[in-house]
Amino acid sequence: MHCLRTCASRLWPLAASRTNRNVPQQRPVVAPRTFWPIRCYVAPVAAEPFLNGTSSNYVEEMYNAWLENPKSVHKSWDIFFRNANAGALPGAAYQSPPPLGVSLSGLTQAQTLQGAQPNVEKLVEDHLAVQSLIRAYQVRGHHIAKLDPLGISCVNFDDAPVTVGFHQVGEKTSTAIRGHHVAQLDPLGIADSDLDSCVPTDIITCSDELDLARVKEHLNTLAIRGFYGLDESDLDKVFRLPTTTFIGGSETALPLREIIRRLEMAYCQHIGVEFMFINDLEQCQWIREKFEKPGVMHFTLEEKRTLLARMVRSTRFEEFLQRKWSSEKRFGLEGCESLIPALKTIIDKSSENGVENVIMGMPHRGRLNVLANVIRKELEQIFCQFDSKLEAADEGSGDVKYHLGMYHRRINRVTNRNITLSLVANPSHLEAVDPVVQGKTKAEQFYCGDTDGNRVMSILLHGDAAFAGQGIVYETFHLSDLPSYTTHGTVHVVVNNQIGFTTDPRMARSSPYPTDVARVVNAPIFHVNADDPEAVMYVCKVAAEWRATFHKDVVVDLVCYRRNGHNEMDEPMFTQPLMYKQIKKQKGVLQKYTEKLIAEGVVTRQEYEGEVTKYDRICEEAHERSKDEKIMHIKHWLDSPWPGFFTLDGQPKSMSCPSTGLSEEELCHIGQVASSVPVQDFTIHGGLSRILKGRAAMIEGRTVDWALGEYMAFGSLLKEGIHVRLSGQDVERGTFSHRHHVLHDQNVDKRICIPMNHISPNQAPYTVCNSSLSEYGVLGFELGFAMASPNALVLWEAQFGDFHNTAQCIIDQFICPGQAKWVRQNGIVLLLPHGMEGMGPEHSSARPERFLQMCNDDPDMSPKMTEDFAVRQLYDCNWIVVNCSTAANYFHVLRRQILQPFRKPLIIFTPKSLLRHPEAKSSFDEMLSGSHFQRLIPERGPAAQCSGMVKRIIFCTGKVYYELTRERKARSMEDTIAIARIEQLSPFPFDLVKAETEKYPEADLVWCQEEHKNQGYYDYVKPRMRTAINRTRPVWYAGRDPAAAPATGNKHAHLLELQRFLDTAFNLDAFKGRT
Secondary structure (H helix, E strand, O other), X not given: OHHHHHHHHHHHHHHHHHHOOOXXXXXXXXXXXXXXXXXXXXXXXXXXXXXXXXXXXXHHHHHHHHHHOHHHOOHHHHHHHHHHHOOOOHHHHOOOOOOOOOOHHHOOHHHHOOOOHHHHXXXXXXXXXXXXXXXXXXXXXXXXXXXXXXXXXXXXXXXXXXXXXXXXXXXXXXXXXXXXOOOOOXXXXXXXXXXXXXXXXXXXXXXXXXXXXXXXXXXXXXXXXXXXXXXXXXXXXXXXXXXXXXXXXXXXXXXXXXXXXXXXXXXXXXXEEEOOOOOOHHHHHHHHHHXXXXXXXXXXXXXXXXXXXXXXXXHHHHHHHHHHOOOOOXXXXXXXXXXXXXXXXXXXXXXXXXXXXXXXXXXXXXXXXXXXXXXXXXXXXXXXXXXXXXXXXXXXXXXXXXXXXXXXXXXXXXXXXXXXXXXXXXXXXXXXXXXXXXXXXXXXXXXXXXXXXXXXXXXXXXXXXXXXXXXXXXXXXXXXOOOOOOOOOEEEEEEEOOOEOOEOHHHHOOOOOOOHHHHHHOOOEEXXXXXXXXXXXXXXHHHHHHHHHHOOOEEEEEEOOOOOOOOOXXXXXXXXXXXXXXXXXXXXXXXXXXXXXXXXXXXXXXXXXXXXXXXXXXXXXXXXXXXXXXXXXXXXXXXXXXXXXXXXXOOOOOOOOOOOOEOHHHXXXXXXXXXXXXXXXXXXXXXXXXXXXXXXXXXXXXXXXXXXXXXXXXXXXXXXXXXXXEEEOOOOOOOOOOOOOOEEOOOOOOOEEOHHHHOOOOOOOEEEEXXXXXXXXXXXXXXXXXXXXXXXXXXXXXXXXXXXXXXXXHHHHHHOOHXXXXXXXXXXXXXXXXOOOOOOOOOOOOOHHHHXXXXXXXXXXXXXOOOOHHHHHHHHOOOEEEOOOOHHHHHHHHHHHHHOOOOOOEEEEEOXXXXXXXXXOEEHHHOEOOOOOOOEEOOOOHHHHOHHHOOEEEEEOOOHXXXXXXXXXXXXXXXXXXXXXXXXXXXXXXXXXXXXXXXXXXXXXXXXXXXXXXXOOHHHHHHHHHHHOOOOOOEEEEEXXXXXXXXXXXXXXXXXXXXXXXXXXXXXXXXXXXX
């Protein structure tokens, strides 16, 4: 190619002189560069138009091939290159191939150099046209693939003209990339998944056999339109194949007729491949080879028998449930029974490639079938869930059977290797489980040292409507290649029912396919007709190989249908009458595949019936055993067991929590690391130098601020072998520039230092990572990470506390009720910056009222006081909610999260102004060995010394304490008003509130908060305070009035509101006369 380009560069000035005669000055001749092999034209010849642009690339390719082997190119090219080397001009170098029996050497010089420039241009143009045709199939072949099992693909969604097969119904531009409404992708063949009725008019295809008359007609149409310039006379011409296709196999040239046939077989049958948007040439070539190479979809007899057996299990399982419990909801898989062999194929191939652990997430449709036939859950455990007399679970509230998860380790029968399979429990909120699965997968990879994802992988199942409609899918995809979030490739399987509940695709999305969201991360998309089990099996093999080869996401789109309604009790004919008329006529995929294999002689009718009878007997026997189950044990459905953490019956090993304090030596050591740069020749920012010097001064003075208290907690846990992972937006530096856990060299790009990883030689690793600008996806990810092991402190920090509301689904459906529904403990920590500081309604409140409203403790029931009361409270609650006012208490609550003998979610309302508030600093004395987290910090000033004189005790939480103490001092009321801080709001410290109140028998009780009355803590705290004191005294309110917005946007109004409620709190006559 380089030689020919060299020649072309020598000819360019001559061409310019012929084609641009009006240009006064010609470009100077460029001296040729020498390449290997050294062969080029020996005479100065005029360049022709076909040597310009893309044509020259093709000619170079042909010339290079001719250099290697003159017989590898068409005879006309052989003559052309011989003549050119002999000194002929390109226009005179071409002549028609010699008559049969005449050798090239027998031609006279005149005969050899007959000029035929138009012919050579036509030859080049034809070859380029064939290349364009091949590319058209690669780019747009999926639009006319026969993916729809129903065959209802002629529905016109947008009233645009449609081209059906070769019959011209209307015109549409050839550059349209969308649309496959005439594609036979749909098993029903009536309503295919694409929303655009445009068919690529630059693809030559037909519905069944390659019909010669239709091909000729379409070629002539394309020629007239100027697409290719090919006509029927070109069908038997032999064309050299470009290197960007594998349809030739071992052949380098094929007739046009055969090229079209092979392209149609590769791209327009039951598999549609979307991949040409991928910007990596190697990946594109890999996919081309997998689908274009002749004979790739060959299956052995054993593979076909295995596939049939899996189809039998998938189909008969649903039929068994339908026979036994016809009126029960089960969200069956009918219409997409090939999902089971699809998943098993992915797992088999992945196991063969070394995967040992597969974590799965999926919606409710087909879940019971997956549990039974993929995870291999005991059938009797599934069947007993249908028993209405089954007693409630031994713990928690439980969940419906099609939401439950499972964990199982078994031998993979195909590879004979151990494999662990887990299906993560999830709610009805479709796609919410996606980031949770990814986080759990990342954690499993982390704990086993699988840095490339070779041993642990994830599979996510989706519905077509949810995959296109739920934004969490997009958020999860965008985590797929981030350094601290990548799981090195996920296989996504879309169960494409072509309907969402009762909604047609044309109403459910604007994109052509439900899978188009995957294109944003260059994930290849393999559409496949789910009524062709062999095509499904092949596509799933390729998907597993892709993931193993490139460690990137891949999507398998199973185009299928839903035989019943949304559930078994739903009537779909109300809204999709035509579709369901066709579905009623549709032959089941098992029947179709069985007939095919019997016709091929792979199995006999008797062998098939024997397989059916065998599985039916398995189901019947399991059903009989299920009748013996009287109680539902939710722990049998646990998706993330923690071996060794609990006793054998799942209880904590103790009901005590050791001291969370540290020795002074440890505090000093961690403080020294926090205030230094443990890497040589590392230049930090000047401002950061001052911060580190300030930390060193605090250590010398035996005090810590908020950031240093956090550093002490993290560092000590790391030293004890506990992995700490902190994630969220801007957490490396901290939203308020207080943390600085990642130092950046000011002179070397991307050179960083994490001092926390230099605390001890045998410490656990510390992961701190800025996340993408996502709350829903990232919080779900961290929740999943925390599921994998109890021996890790996993924290997610919101940039501002109110941003957690975009992750409300994870909070409401997973974190709050997770243990009650699925007996799944989780120790995730949420850090939510909170405080009314005049920053406006959006950056003030972390909405504590929402978390407190979901706490499961009873406000009207005073719990029984025992020695282990504080720990027992923690064990019985669904989550822990705290608002710390000192650095020491923050330090203790973080350490307690790991040292307690169980795991609960921890919600911390973290401060903003207190990060640097001098009074919020803590002494080492509050953090030494023997110290603990203080659930309530009592009054310790003059009021505590003369309690009989105290007229009012104010209970509060968080930052407002410092505003109250400042105001009390200004009013000289330190002897008459006591202030107590409730640091742990839930579970509520009934015992400590009672004890603190009893100290001041003459005092009235006031709850003071900076939040509005209908927000914050008041509605939660008041009834519990009343219960703690046996309702002997009223609890008055001092705070902002009720409001719709969390805070005012006006600084002056903010200060007026603050002063107003402080006046109320310190006015001893404010509540006189009230009842």
